[in-house]
Amino acid sequence: MPETPLEKNTYNAQLKRSDPKFKLWHSVGLMLTYWCPAKCTCCYLFSGPDAQDARAEMSVQMALTCWRNVRKLAGHRGKVHLTGGEPFGNYQRLKEILTTAQNEGLQGLEKIETNAYWCTSKQIIRDRLEELNTLGLTVLQISTDIYHQEYIPIERVRLAVEVATEVLGPDRVQVRWRDFMEDPVDLSNKTTAQKHDAYAAELQKRPERIVGRATEELAALLPQKKWQELAQFNCKRALLGARHVHVDGFGHVFSGTCAGIILGKIDLPTFSLEDLWLSFDYQDHPVFSILAEKGPVGLIASATEAGYHPQKNYANKCHLCFDIRRYLQQCKDSSAFLGPGICYGNLTT
Ligand code: SF4
Numbered sequence: 001m002p003e004t005p006l007e008k009n010t011y012n013a014q015l016k017r018s019d020p021k022f023k024l025w026h027s028v029g030l031m032l033t034y035w036c037p038a039k040c041t042c043c044y045l046f047s048g049p050d051a052q053d054a055r056a057e058m059s060v061q062m063a064l065t066c067w068r069n070v071r072k073l074a075g076h077r078g079k080v081h082l083t084g085g086e087p088f089g090n091y092q093r094l095k096e097i098l099t100t101a102q103n104e105g106l107q108g109l110e111k112i113e114t115n116a117y118w119c120t121s122k123q124i125i126r127d128r129l130e131e132l133n134t135l136g137l138t139v140l141q142i143s144t145d146i147y148h149q150e151y152i153p154i155e156r157v158r159l160a161v162e163v164a165t166e167v168l169g170p171d172r173v174q175v176r177w178r179d180f181m182e183d184p185v186d187l188s189n190k191t192t193a194q195k196h197d198a199y200a201a202e203l204q205k206r207p208e209r210i211v212g213r214a215t216e217e218l219a220a221l222l223p224q225k226k227w228q229e230l231a232q233f234n235c236k237r238a239l240l241g242a243r244h245v246h247v248d249g250f251g252h253v254f255s256g257t258c259a260g261i262i263l264g265k266i267d268l269p270t271f272s273l274e275d276l277w278l279s280f281d282y283q284d285h286p287v288f289s290i291l292a293e294k295g296p297v298g299l300i301a302s303a304t305e306a307g308y309h310p311q312k313n314y315a316n317k318c319h320l321c322f323d324i325r326r327y328l329q330q331c332k333d334s335s336a337f338l339g340p341g342i343c344y345g346n347l348t349t
């Protein structure tokens with residue numbers, strides 16, 4: 001299965017041979033849902049128990065079409081991972097996706113991610129993982145950190161890791177992060193100030209992308225900068241060079257983990273992920289083009305015209321970017337490029 005030549009993309013076709021190209025998407029994160037039993041402070045979305053929009057639930061057809069598309073675009077290097085929200089919230093759908101992929105001989109499943117909320121007994125974990133294993137599960141990634149464990153008992157994580165290791169073998173179980181699981185921090189019964197001290201210490205050890213819910217509490221715990229100090233950062237490399245996209249159940253396609261900037265919308269059966277990659281020209285995208293050329297500071301002028309008031313300080317360029325986008329997302333005429341509301345903490349759009 002050969003890779004699609006880069007020149008097949010509309011933007012790339014206009015370039016000279018030596019110009020940097022819009023990269024081929026090799027990896028797709030299928031966001032099966034925005035629903036999650038947790039509400040982690042670090043979440044780059046606003047996932048939670050209240051994110052229950054049925055339109056955002058990814059159909060099996062959407063998942064499989066994107067999976068086939070990335071294999072067609074990137075050949076043997078094309079891969080998918082199944083994520084959320086929490087993908088185990090609808091176990092039946094997980095099974096159906098894997099069953100169909102297996103029946104078609106579709107390869108390239110990188111991993112399934114989970115926060116282990118469902119891992120309440122050895123039997124449940126064993127039953128599900130043995131079943132998924134026969135359906136082609138490759139790697140199970142289990143999240144565990146200071147933020148997740150405010151919502152998910154650490155005992156479930158440990159049980160999940162123990163049984164998954166027995167069923168899948170140690171090489172097919174990723175724990176993010178194992179050192180935390182072995183020496184967890186318990187923030188229950190702690191004051192807000194104590195939690196913030198713990199988050200600040202954690203951020204020194206493991207940086208988080210400051211977008212989504214992470215902007216609400218974590219941003220203020222980092223060293224602050226005025227927006228003018230962020231003027232030298234553009235996102236050309238991050239956006240044009242991204243080989244990884246996320247797709248949500250609505251069909252929105254996001255670059256890497258820049259959720260909420262809609263590169264385009266899949267509309268099956270007429271417009272697929274492959275069609276989007278082939279036709280995408282970042283110069284035509286009113287937000288992407290500015291971010292790529294000038295970075296988030298480039299959005300300030302038009303945002304201010306629309307009524308945005310810059311904050312005194314920001315943690316970094318992604319915080320600034322998200323803050324402006326969150327404002328613009330509520331303005332009319334932005335929904336084709338910024339959204340859905342759940343990426344911005346607005347559950348009603
Ligand atoms: S970070 Fe993951 S587990 Fe936490 S709320 Fe977001 S989707 Fe759920």
Ligand code: SF4
Pocket residue numbers: 211234235238257258291296317318319321322
């Ligand atoms: S500044 Fe915005 S576009 Fe650039 S990497 Fe951060 S979130 Fe993505």
